Amino acid sequence: MAVNTSKTMGHWIDGQELSPSGSDVLESLNPIDDSLYGIVARGTVEDINTAVNSAYAAFASYSQSTTNDREAWLCKAAELLEKRKEDFIDILHDEGGSTRKKAEFETNKAISFIRAAVGMVRNLTGKTLPSDYPGRISMTWREARGVVAVITPFNVPLIKASRLCANALATGSTVVMLPSEEHPVLSLKFAELISDAGFPAGALNVVAGNGYDIGDALTGHPLVKSVTFTGSTVVGKHIQKLCAQHNKHVTLELGGKNPLVIMDDADLKEAVPGAVRGIFTHQGQACIGSSRVYVHEAIYEQFTKMYVAIAGNLGMGDLRDPDTIIGPLISERQRERVRRHIEDARIKGATVAAGGTWDGNRCAPTVLLDVTPDMDVFKEETFGPVVCVYRFSDFEEVVAEANNTNYGLSSAIYTANIHRAMSFAKRIEAGMVHINGPSLTDEAHVPFGGVGDSGFGREGTEADLDAFTDLKWVTIQT
Ligand code: NAD
Numbered sequence: 001m002a003v004n005t006s007k008t009m010g011h012w013i014d015g016q017e018l019s020p021s022g023s024d025v026l027e028s029l030n031p032i033d034d035s036l037y038g039i040v041a042r043g044t045v046e047d048i049n050t051a052v053n054s055a056y057a058a059f060a061s062y063s064q065s066t067t068n069d070r071e072a073w074l075c076k077a078a079e080l081l082e083k084r085k086e087d088f089i090d091i092l093h094d095e096g097g098s099t100r101k102k103a104e105f106e107t108n109k110a111i112s113f114i115r116a117a118v119g120m121v122r123n124l125t126g127k128t129l130p131s132d133y134p135g136r137i138s139m140t141w142r143e144a145r146g147v148v149a150v151i152t153p154f155n156v157p158l159i160k161a162s163r164l165c166a167n168a169l170a171t172g173s174t175v176v177m178l179p180s181e182e183h184p185v186l187s188l189k190f191a192e193l194i195s196d197a198g199f200p201a202g203a204l205n206v207v208a209g210n211g212y213d214i215g216d217a218l219t220g221h222p223l224v225k226s227v228t229f230t231g232s233t234v235v236g237k238h239i240q241k242l243c244a245q246h247n248k249h250v251t252l253e254l255g256g257k258n259p260l261v262i263m264d265d266a267d268l269k270e271a272v273p274g275a276v277r278g279i280f281t282h283q284g285q286a287c288i289g290s291s292r293v294y295v296h297e298a299i300y301e302q303f304t305k306m307y308v309a310i311a312g313n314l315g316m317g318d319l320r321d322p323d324t325i326i327g328p329l330i331s332e333r334q335r336e337r338v339r340r341h342i343e344d345a346r347i348k349g350a351t352v353a354a355g356g357t358w359d360g361n362r363c364a365p366t367v368l369l370d371v372t373p374d375m376d377v378f379k380e381e382t383f384g385p386v387v388c389v390y391r392f393s394d395f396e397e398v399v400a401e402a403n404n405t406n407y408g409l410s411s412a413i414y415t416a417n418i419h420r421a422m423s424f425a426k427r428i429e430a431g432m433v434h435i436n437g438p439s440l441t442d443e444a445h446v447p448f449g450g451v452g453d454s455g456f457g458r459e460g461t462e463a464d465l466d467a468f469t470d471l472k473w474v475t476i477q478t
Contacts, residue, residue, distance in 0.1 A: 003038040003094075003185055010041050011208060012191035014054040015201025021046040026208055028185055031097035031328040031361055032319065038095065040184040043209025045217040048176070051205040055147040055174040056223045058202025063144045063172040065200070070121045074166060077197035078114040081107065081162070084193065088158060091186045093319045096157065097328040097361075100320055102282045109442070110162035116444030116461050117166035123461075124171060124469060137476040142469040144172030145249065146225035149218050151211065151239075153231045154182035154330050155285040155383075160230050161190045163444065165204055167464035169194075173226070177206045178218055180231075182330050184208035211235065220246060226467055229253065230287075233381075233407075233453045240456060251457035251467050253287070253449055255381040256409030258439040259402035260290035261424065263395075264298040266414035270436065272306045274414065275387075278438030280314055280365050283326050284385035285334070287454075288410040288432070290439045291382060293389045294398045300391045304353065304369065307389070311365040312354040328361035329384055338363050338384030341377040348375050355385070379405060395420060403429050409450030410439035431455070 003009075008025050010017040020041030028038040041047075081088065085107050092103035126141035148168040152160040157180060168175050179187030191206040207214070215235075219227050219242050229239050230253040243250040260278055262271050278290030295303045314325040329335045342356050345368050355366030363385050371378055371388040378388065392398040402411065402424075411430040415421050425433040431450035434441060442448055447458035457467065 005036050008039045008041055009188050011047055012188055012206040013051045015195050026181055028095055030094050031330050038185040040208045043207040043214050047207045048214050048217040051176045051207045052221045052223050054202040054205050055176050059146055059174045062174050062200055062203050067121050071118050073198045074118045078111050080193050080197055081111050095185050096183050099324045099327045100322045106158050110158045113163040113444045114166045117170040120170035120461050135478045139474050140471050143472055145468050145470055147223050148173045148175050149224045149227045150175055150177040151229045152179050154180035157183040157186050161187055164228050168468045171468040173468045175204045181210045252455045254455045256287045256454050257381050257405050257407045258290050258410045259292045260439055261294045261398050261413040263415035264296040265416040271414035274438040276310050278440045279387045280385050285383055286440055288440045291387055294392050297391050297393050308354045308367050311367050314365050341382045345375045345377045399427050406453040408452040409454035412439040
């Protein structure tokens with residue numbers, strides 16, 4: 001979908017595209033060659049205030065909308081996304097550098113997340129409770145919290161916008177979204193879709209802009225009652241402090257350095273492609289990517305040979321070709337970190353078994369062996385197509401190594417031994433564990449999230465009931 005680059009897209013506030021308060025713009029670039037993709041207004045604190053006021057004003061009536069209405073609007077949104085799928089896939093290609101496979105996967109997930117949010121509408125239930133006092137009827141009910149701030153990252157902008165906005169809207173809360181400055185066009189088009197689905201003006205507002213300039217104005221705004229943030233650990237920790245100062249609910253979905261363990265009894269026909277998919281999907285720009293692979297010494301040589309052979313042959317052609325797996329990295333900021341990790345590892349003695357080379361803004365799938373703790377890639381999140389493969393000799397050792405990180409998002413183990421698998425699941429310090437499947441997977445209703453530097457709280461249709469509503473205790477003395 002071509003975007004008119006002679007026109008500046010405005011913010012989406014109060015059900016319409018609104019002229020921005022300032023004249024500054026954000027240039028959205030196509031990561032394949034850094035050419036101009038779209039021009040978007042660069043939000044100011046004044047724009048944030050206008051958007052929050054719009055969401056707050058809409059909340060009074062939106063929170064009283066019927067279950068029928070909210071279900072109908074959500075169903076319509078899913079239907080429209082299905083109809084406009086190719087438009088969104090185009091934006092994911094040209095604004096985000098997504099391949100056909102990833103863009104198709106992301107739009108399908110987004111549709112599924114909006115559909116799943118429909119089920120939340122009738123799940124806003126409370127309880128009747130026993131009481132210490134004779135004749136007292138005691139109960140709870142859920143009330144929508146109010147204005148929710150949704151802050152999204154560049155790598156899965158449609159998945160995050162659809163899940164979090166749909167879940168918040170299902171509960172009767174209203175939203176102000178600050179999308180990644182790297183993917184603003186997609187989020188503005190999403191807001192238009194929500195409006196076309198019939199949601200009232202002000203229910204979803206989007207302000208494009210640089211989070212470093214205007215993020216604090218949003219998360220610190222007194223009318224914002226809940227914040228859900230997906231992005232880097234450093235920004236997440238900053239937001240957590242700000243939310244603590246203002247005593248507001250916060251969910252943080254942050255970075256990862258996810259371990260994937262391959263035991264000597266693993267089915268390599270499953271484990272090798274799983275480990276490839278686990279890290280190289282979206283050229284490694286995935287929080288749940290399997291960036292640390294631990295292989296039992298008995299199968300290390302065999303595994304590495306198979307793994308390197310597949311990794312070295314992943315398609316790097318046209319993004320619209322379904323056989324292309326590796327696209328460009330989104331920005332110079334991301335590329336610089338990936339280059340630094342590879343070079344630092346190389347200088348300090350790592351073996352580059354595959355990749356380590358670049359074709360324009362694309363980094364070839366890179367497999368590093370002999371990685372040691374003094375290398376940046378050992379502990380830091382690379383967020384690129386770079387994987388470290390380690391050899392281990394026994395289960396105790398690999399559990400300790402897998403836990404040797406401040407992150408704790410996702411994890412995986414391939415083994416035929418159910419006792420080993422369950423022991424790993426119990427002992428790994430992570431929010432998510434997958435047995436005989438890669439660390440990279442998500443579903444609408446599961447508690448998605450991590451521990452340690454990977455996050456705080458969970459998201460999903462069940463977890464978001466707590467994030468976006470308050471429980472009220474009510475008694476009647478009879
Ligand atoms: P980022 O932290 O640079 O930016 C994320 C968002 O935060 C952007 O919209 C940005 O504008 C905004 N922001 C920046 N400063 C802010 C502030 N002070 N207040 C409010 N918002 C602010 O992250 P990124 O580079 O876009 O995304 C990559 C990171 O996201 C990786 O670390 C990745 O692991 C993580 N991520 C996590 C998940 C998850 O579910 N756990 C999913 C996707 C990505």
